[in-house]
Amino acid sequence: MTVDQRARDAAATMREKLDAIAIPEPAAVLRRARHRRLGGGALAIVAVVAAVAVIVGVAGSGSVNRIDVAGQKGRPSPAPTTVARVPPRTLIPEIALRQLQAALEAWSTFPVHASPRPVVLTSDPVSAPPGGFRTDDSKLAFISGAFVAPATLPSGPQRADGYPVITAAQALAVMRAEGRAGGTVHPPAPLMITTIRLGASPFETDRGTRMLPAWLFSFQGVEHPAAVLAVAPSARFSPPFLYASSGARLGPNGRTATITFVGAAPGRGPCTSDYTVDQLASDTAVAIRVRETSSRGGSRGGGCSLVGYARHVDIVLASPLGGRVLVDATTKAAVATAP
Amino acid sequence: MGRLRRVVGVEAVPTELTEAHPGSAFEEFFRSEYRRVVGLALVLCGRAAIAEDLAQDAFVSAYRHWDRVGGYDDPGAWVRRVVVNLATSALRRRSREVRALTRLASRREPEQAALVGDDDEFWRAVRALPRRQAQCVALRYLDDRSTEEVAVILGIAVPTVRVHLHAARTALASRFGEQLDEETS
Numbered sequence: 436m437t438v439d440q441r442a443r444d445a446a447a448t449m450r451e452k453l454d455a456i457a458i459p460e461p462a463a464v465l466r467r468a469r470h471r472r473l474g475g476g477a478l479a480i481v482a483v484v485a486a487v488a489v490i491v492g493v494a495g496s497g498s499v500n501r502i503d504v505a506g507q508k509g510r511p512s513p514a515p516t517t518v519a520r521v522p523p524r525t526l527i528p529e530i531a532l533r534q535l536q537a538a539l540e541a542w543s544t545f546p547v548h549a550s551p552r553p554v555v556l557t558s559d560p561v562s563a564p565p566g567g568f569r570t571d572d573s574k575l576a577f578i579s580g581a582f583v584a585p586a587t588l589p590s591g592p593q594r595a596d597g598y599p600v601i602t603a604a605q606a607l608a609v610m611r612a613e614g615r616a617g618g619t620v621h622p623p624a625p626l627m628i629t630t631i632r633l634g635a636s637p638f639e640t641d642r643g644t645r646m647l648p649a650w651l652f653s654f655q656g657v658e659h660p661a662a663v664l665a666v667a668p669s670a671r672f673s674p675p676f677l678y679a680s681s682g683a684r685l686g687p688n689g690r691t692a693t694i695t696f697v698g699a700a701p702g703r704g705p706c707t708s709d710y711t712v713d714q715l716a717s718d719t720a721v722a723i724r725v726r727e728t729s730s731r732g733g734s735r736g737g738g739c740s741l742v743g744y745a746r747h748v749d750i751v752l753a754s755p756l757g758g759r760v761l762v763d764a765t766t767k768a769a770v771a772t773a774p
Numbered sequence: 775m776g777r778l779r780r781v782v783g784v785e786a787v788p789t790e791l792t793e794a795h796p797g798s799a800f801e802e803f804f805r806s807e808y809r810r811v812v813g814l815a816l817v818l819c820g821r822a823a824i825a826e827d828l829a830q831d832a833f834v835s836a837y838r839h840w841d842r843v844g845g846y847d848d849p850g851a852w853v854r855r856v857v858v859n860l861a862t863s864a865l866r867r868r869s870r871e872v873r874a875l876t877r878l879a880s881r882r883e884p885e886q887a888a889l890v891g892d893d894d895e896f897w898r899a900v901r902a903l904p905r906r907q908a909q910c911v912a913l914r915y916l917d918d919r920s921t922e923e924v925a926v927i928l929g930i931a932v933p934t935v936r937v938h939l940h941a942a943r944t945a946l947a948s949r950f951g952e953q954l955d956e957e958t959s
Binding site for chain 1: 816896952
């Protein structure tokens, strides 16, 4: 056998194995990545991406519409201390307008006046043990939903922290179902659940990271417990839109916000861009959409790297956000806001 | 007024959704390329437990830049370059895996369990090659890319790809005690 032949055989065998892999839902993959949006992980990826740009072509030029919406210019500036007047007339490109409208439509049934306000989760209801696993087998068992549970599961209260809560058995079912979401299972030895208790754990929501009631599952040979959100589905509101491409910091009066996102470099030089944020509001949501208003290409006609820069645009809402959801119109997902 | 439409005020009543989900082109791309990209990650990093993480990270990067990447002739080349770089980083930094674990939460596709233990001897030998050689072999054979395409994906010159492939074949022939049957391309 020649090397070439051996390589082709190995490739064919590998391709057969790959054909057995279940292809995950793209939206679910994006959702899992969401909370790392501007974290170290994301920036590391952006750094890798930086090396990539020149490959397949010159970065396309963006929209050339020079239109300001509600006076929100994409220049670094301190958060306004007074609420600016919202200009009564606004020009929004047709495609942006349609996306904004679709996003509002998707959230039109949000129970904005419910008390407590429903939890709008922007990450998964199950958190893997922080600190990870000691062995590949433990990890694979966890992500396959393969668990051995105690004969009796603890019963919890009806409510915790003001929310109706699910039982430990329901939480276990959630953890198992999430693991099996992919399809056929070839699990290694299942993970032994040692203790189950009701506690609290941080979850990503549209109002930032919040400590919420959670069932905590400890496993044999795993240092920290996994957490399953215990807030009952009746007190959550989670349309299937995942991964907002921007974040937001709300001003103290709820009427101003700083929209954060990853974009091209700021400034006037080569490979810089200006951005504005379009917005549209309803009784239940405020949809926003970052739009590139102008971009400058590389020097001497060269390509631009796709290095991501943390950019922000200050916006003024027509009325305070209140209990409404801030929605990213490009994905229809809720934007995580922080004070 | 063309693409622009005048809207009075910023408060407006939502209307019917009239356009396709903006992510649909990306989803199609994801579904058609996912397995190949996982395979590339797997043969380059050798760890089934993190190959899908790397592939998914690469697709997330593509999604973040989809406005541009989606317009390329071959977005698959872009995502492959990212995953090749991520696999290199993964080999360099085991801490990468810790982050992946944290992110993994619970529901990744259990089928990856089927890949565990199938660390084929050939690919192990490929991973033992210098990094660029291994990348060239993986793209040339597993991904069935031409030397020209390999050059574009890795951002190196075509003759350089040929040199790497030749060196890789020589090393593999020696490793497996086989004759060197050089490709002509």
